[in-house]
Amino acid sequence: MDMPISPAVHSRVTCSNCLLRNLCLPPGLSHRELECAEHLVSTRLRIRRGASLYRSGDAFKSLYAVWLGSLKSTTSSDDAREQVTGFHMTGDMVGFDGLGAGSHTSDVVALEDTEVCVFPYQRLEEVTSAVPALRQHLHRLMSRDIVRQQRLMLMLGGMHAHERLAGFLVDLADRFEARGYSGREFILRMTRAEIGSFLGLTLETVSRVMSQFLRDGLIDLRNVKQIRLADPGRLRRIAAGTDVAKTQGLGRAPDAHLRVLRPARTVAAARPEMAAEFA
Amino acid sequence: MDMPISPAVHSRVTCSNCLLRNLCLPPGLSHRELECAEHLVSTRLRIRRGASLYRSGDAFKSLYAVWLGSLKSTTSSDDAREQVTGFHMTGDMVGFDGLGAGSHTSDVVALEDTEVCVFPYQRLEEVTSAVPALRQHLHRLMSRDIVRQQRLMLMLGGMHAHERLAGFLVDLADRFEARGYSGREFILRMTRAEIGSFLGLTLETVSRVMSQFLRDGLIDLRNVKQIRLADPGRLRRIAAGTDVAKTQGLGRAPDAHLRVLRPARTVAAARPEMAAEFA
DNA sequence: CGCGCCTTTGAGGGCTTTCAAGAGAAGTGG
DNA sequence: CCACTTCTCTTGAAAGCCCTCAAAGGCGCG
Numbered sequence: 070m071d072m073p074i075s076p077a078v079h080s081r082v083t084c085s086n087c088l089l090r091n092l093c094l095p096p097g098l099s100h101r102e103l104e105c106a107e108h109l110v111s112t113r114l115r116i117r118r119g120a121s122l123y124r125s126g127d128a129f130k131s132l133y134a135v136w137l138g139s140l141k142s143t144t145s146s147d148d149a150r151e152q153v154t155g156f157h158m159t160g161d162m163v164g165f166d167g168l169g170a171g172s173h174t175s176d177v178v179a180l181e182d183t184e185v186c187v188f189p190y191q192r193l194e195e196v197t198s199a200v201p202a203l204r205q206h207l208h209r210l211m212s213r214d215i216v217r218q219q220r221l222m223l224m225l226g227g228m229h230a231h232e233r234l235a236g237f238l239v240d241l242a243d244r245f246e247a248r249g250y251s252g253r254e255f256i257l258r259m260t261r262a263e264i265g266s267f268l269g270l271t272l273e274t275v276s277r278v279m280s281q282f283l284r285d286g287l288i289d290l291r292n293v294k295q296i297r298l299a300d301p302g303r304l305r306r307i308a309a310g311t312d313v314a315k316t317q318g319l320g321r322a323p324d325a326h327l328r329v330l331r332p333a334r335t336v337a338a339a340r341p342e343m344a345a346e347f348a
Numbered sequence: 349m350d351m352p353i354s355p356a357v358h359s360r361v362t363c364s365n366c367l368l369r370n371l372c373l374p375p376g377l378s379h380r381e382l383e384c385a386e387h388l389v390s391t392r393l394r395i396r397r398g399a400s401l402y403r404s405g406d407a408f409k410s411l412y413a414v415w416l417g418s419l420k421s422t423t424s425s426d427d428a429r430e431q432v433t434g435f436h437m438t439g440d441m442v443g444f445d446g447l448g449a450g451s452h453t454s455d456v457v458a459l460e461d462t463e464v465c466v467f468p469y470q471r472l473e474e475v476t477s478a479v480p481a482l483r484q485h486l487h488r489l490m491s492r493d494i495v496r497q498q499r500l501m502l503m504l505g506g507m508h509a510h511e512r513l514a515g516f517l518v519d520l521a522d523r524f525e526a527r528g529y530s531g532r533e534f535i536l537r538m539t540r541a542e543i544g545s546f547l548g549l550t551l552e553t554v555s556r557v558m559s560q561f562l563r564d565g566l567i568d569l570r571n572v573k574q575i576r577l578a579d580p581g582r583l584r585r586i587a588a589g590t591d592v593a594k595t596q597g598l599g600r601a602p603d604a605h606l607r608v609l610r611p612a613r614t615v616a617a618a619r620p621e622m623a624a625e626f627a
Numbered sequence: 628c629g630c631g632c633c634t635t636t637g638a639g640g641g642c643t644t645t646c647a648a649g650a651g652a653a654g655t656g657g
Numbered sequence: 658c659c660a661c662t663t664c665t666c667t668t669g670a671a672a673g674c675c676c677t678c679a680a681a682g683g684c685g686c687g
Contacts, residue, residue, distance in 0.1 A: 144498045147588040152505045154498045168491035198477055211490045212447035218497040219423045219433045225504035226431045226548035269505035276635055309426040555667055
């Protein structure tokens with residue numbers, strides 16, 4: 070049931086010709102370094118919609134780069150509770166959660182038929198030790214994951230349903246745009262339930278807010294899944310909490326969550342010269 | 349109004365004698381490797397309570413290991429909203445958020461007078477390229493950060509106030525215990541407002557739930573800050589959502605947030621032979 | 628074409644927030 | 658050392674946002 074497209078290379082994946090090279094690899098690699106990088110990827114893996122790339126508890130062996138399609142990752146606590154912790158699309162690196170304990174702590178499932186490039190960690194170790202630029206790039210990718218999750222926590226922590234969904238949509242738009250697709254119109258590969266889980270809302274609330282956005286002319290919908298951001302600016306303002314009128318009930322005070330706690334001043338950057346004195 | 353900046357401490361820091369060595373450095377380093385590691389830390393830095401180690405926007409130059417004291421890190425969105433994204437205590441590594449973009453995206457502030465060891469990133473780069481064990485350790489630490497945040501997202505996403513606070517307390521207890529302190533009785537260095545911000549609750553709710561726990565004999569309080577977990581087992585059950593009776597209103601259905609979505613099957617671990625199949 | 632999953636929409640209730648006030652603790656300066 | 662200021666914590670009452678429960682329409686798929 071697969072239609073062969075290119076009579077392509079077989080076992081060997083070639084990064085140098087890959088259109089996504091700038092996403093997985095750092096820019097400006099020398100010829101020699103690029104050659105090293107070639108050895109990073111062993112195979113490409115195909116995951117059918119609904120199948121999982123790995124599951125919580127699986128031994129950590131590789132990192133993966135999304136080559137085609139999209140996935141979600143979910144974490145579940147001791148009890149049955151489960152939550153979507155992220156969506157991954159073309160060019161994203163997946164699997165960092167396994168590095169810590171040697172086994173994965175989350176499940177990663179394909180939202181559609183998907184292909185990923187496999188980076189065996191052992192080989193990654195070897196290559197990154199030789200190529201500083203690659204090592205740095207890897208660190209950058211991990212750090213980006215951390216920062217992204219911090220932003221998400223901000224959403225989950227104190228934002229209203231409207232703000233969360235708006236934030237979700239513009240984030241998605243930005244990521245599509247960064248990959249060369251339209252940031253104005255795209256397809257939501259995930260269900261309302263998955264969006265809700267990701268945002269800490271119920272699927273009903275997601276649906277309701279989506280309808281509200283639709284009524285307010287902020288978005289257009291086609292077939293439920295295809296969405297067009299009719300007013301990205303306002304969506305962005307809503308996400309930032311800067312939108313005064315809001316979409317329904319009038320706004321509340323900008324925050325109040327965390328009143329100023331204490332005066333603060335940076336120490337790390339300042340005066341490393343002042344010496345002496347010990348604890 | 350400003351706090352006097354404390355004199356930064358410039359002592360020759362020796363990792364080999366450090367009691368916290370097992371937290372910052374991987375176990376089982378050879379003598380030679382340990383010698384390399386010595387070069388990692390340049391100085392120890394002192395931060396007075398309320399002062400910040402670094403702030404959002406500061407250039408990323410170093411990672412820091414908490415040597416004494418405790419800190420919080422906060423992220424703020426475009427608008428004035430601010431949220432605590434983590435608490436750091438002895439042995440924790442801090443600063444990973446800066447690796448991604450080259451500048452920090454969060455603020456880190458001392459909750460009490462604190463000292464941190466400074467790991468200049470450039471030197472870290474050099475040393476880790478030579479010592480694989482150190483490189484791996486660094487990756488592990490970053491990954492652990494990611495996993496920890498995933499757990500936190502689970503809390504913020506769908507848990508009740510009781511469950512969040514219980515989870516917060518037992519997590520804190522575990523961390524103290526892992527560091528050799530009592531996991532039964534410890535001091536909360538952060539305010540209720542900071543706990544609330546971290547958990548996505550208001551300070552009033554934190555206070556209320558804390559009082560509830562007190563009434564139910566789950567904890568003991570002394571001076572508001574000093575806490576003793578009187579019934580850690582039950583706290584753990586509450587955090588996991590396994591506790592039937594709960595502390596007040598009767599429990600609700602275990603979840604319902606994310607009903608089973610699709611059948612799933614792991615692809616990465618299984619049958620690597622059918623991997624190379626091509627698009 | 629029918630079944631199942633996803634989505635939408637409504638009504639009611641509950642958990643948290645918001646607003647407010649007072650007690651308690653901590654730091655400051657006389 | 659104590660009074661003062663300031664911050665933190667506690668507690669109450671009312672309101673609100675979101676969840677839960679329920680039912681029906683839509684869409685894809687076998």
